[in-house]
Amino acid sequence: MIAHKDPMHILLADDDEDDRAFFSEAIMELKMDNKLTLFTNGNGLMDYLVLPDIKLPHILFLDLNMPGKTGIECLKEIRANTRFKDVSVAIYSTSSSEKDIEDTFIEGANIYIKKPNDFSALKKVIKEVINMNWQFHTSGLNIETFFFSI
Amino acid sequence: MKLNYNYDGNIACRTILQDQLEKLNISYQLLDLGQIEISDNISEESFDELQTSLKRFAIHIIDNPKAQLIQKIKDAIIEIVYNKDKFPNTTISQYLSDKLNYRYGYITNVFSEYTYTSIENFIIIQKIERAKKLIIEEKLSLTEISYELNYSSVAYLSTQFKKVTGLTPSMFKRVIDKRRKLSNTE
Numbered sequence: 001m002i003a004h005k006d007p008m009h010i011l012l013a014d015d016d017e018d019d020r021a022f023f024s025e026a027i028m029e030l031k032m033d034n035k036l037t038l039f040t041n042g043n044g045l046m047d048y049l050v051l052p053d054i055k056l057p058h059i060l061f062l063d064l065n066m067p068g069k070t071g072i073e074c075l076k077e078i079r080a081n082t083r084f085k086d087v088s089v090a091i092y093s094t095s096s097s098e099k100d101i102e103d104t105f106i107e108g109a110n111i112y113i114k115k116p117n118d119f120s121a122l123k124k125v126i127k128e129v130i131n132m133n134w135q136f137h138t139s140g141l142n143i144e145t146f147f148f149s150i
Numbered sequence: 151m152k153l154n155y156n157y158d159g160n161i162a163c164r165t166i167l168q169d170q171l172e173k174l175n176i177s178y179q180l181l182d183l184g185q186i187e188i189s190d191n192i193s194e195e196s197f198d199e200l201q202t203s204l205k206r207f208a209i210h211i212i213d214n215p216k217a218q219l220i221q222k223i224k225d226a227i228i229e230i231v232y233n234k235d236k237f238p239n240t241t242i243s244q245y246l247s248d249k250l251n252y253r254y255g256y257i258t259n260v261f262s263e264y265t266y267t268s269i270e271n272f273i274i275i276q277k278i279e280r281a282k283k284l285i286i287e288e289k290l291s292l293t294e295i296s297y298e299l300n301y302s303s304v305a306y307l308s309t310q311f312k313k314v315t316g317l318t319p320s321m322f323k324r325v326i327d328k329r330r331k332l333s334n335t336e
Contacts, residue, residue, distance in 0.1 A: 139272075139275070
């Protein structure tokens with residue numbers, strides 16, 4: 001559990017420069033104190049996560065389709081390592097098929113985001129995801145049964 | 151061998167507190183949920199020791215009055231979500247303001263300022279959290295679970311479940327079962 005005054009640590013891996021910029025802007029508008037770190041691909045993210053001295057994020061956002069390691073490949077590696085058991089993983093994708101959503105949760109994701117088309121919808125979605133994730137980290141809820149599809 | 155287990159967080163927490171306090175030779179009295187009383191003339195040294203030893207179990211001593219109030223609000227809500235018999239006949243606002251001795255307006259303001267959610271939403275999240283536990287335990291049917299959680303109908307529980315998680319209760323159960331199967335075959 002984290003104390004109420006700790007900033008929320010957020011990581012994002014996305015190969016699309018525009019998407020990264022929109023995401024950062026949406027995060028900046030949050031009232032919640034936070035620290036955002038960006039990666040341009042899955043390999044970079046995984047290289048960073050295995051460093052021994054890093055402060056683990058509370059939540060990480062993975063784009064599903066990236067060159068090199070895909071979002072799902074990163075997710076599988078993360079869930080195979082108990083060091084990351086308290087880290088929420090959010091996958092975002094252009095697909096909204098129920099099968100894709102279900103498969104992603106089975107692989108260990110906590111959050112599934114259908115990428116919105118416009119910026120104001122994106123801001124709203126990110127705010128809801130971050131707030132819900134905050135509840136899981138501050139209210140002793142079980143992260144293993146944390147699912148949120150939006 | 152893999153075993154399933156369930157647990158009562160409150161009992162677990164109280165037992166840990168008792169063990170740690172006794173280990174450090176601090177006399178104490180367990181009060182209501184989330185509160186203990188210890189002597190005022192405890193040395194700073196043993197207070198620090200207590201804080202450090204509890205940290206290992208993710209138990210934090212709260213010394214900020216607003217944070218204390220928020221914890222009391224959460225505890226009062228969790229108490230009624232986990233005990234059907236304690237569910238108030240009055241409104242939730244009346245229940246909280248009577249129990250905590252503050253105006254409800256003050257309670258909701260402090261709560262949303264620090265938790266980024268409303269009391270109403272927090273109650274829904276806690277009810278769905280308990281619904282998840284009950285679904286996984288497989289002892290009760292969904293209809294029985296909706297009764298246990300004071301929902302007027304199973305349809306209403308399913309709607310709220312979907313709103314909070316994005317999944318239907320049956321899809322939730324399927325995901326949990328498939329995850330278990332996956333980790334058993336690895």
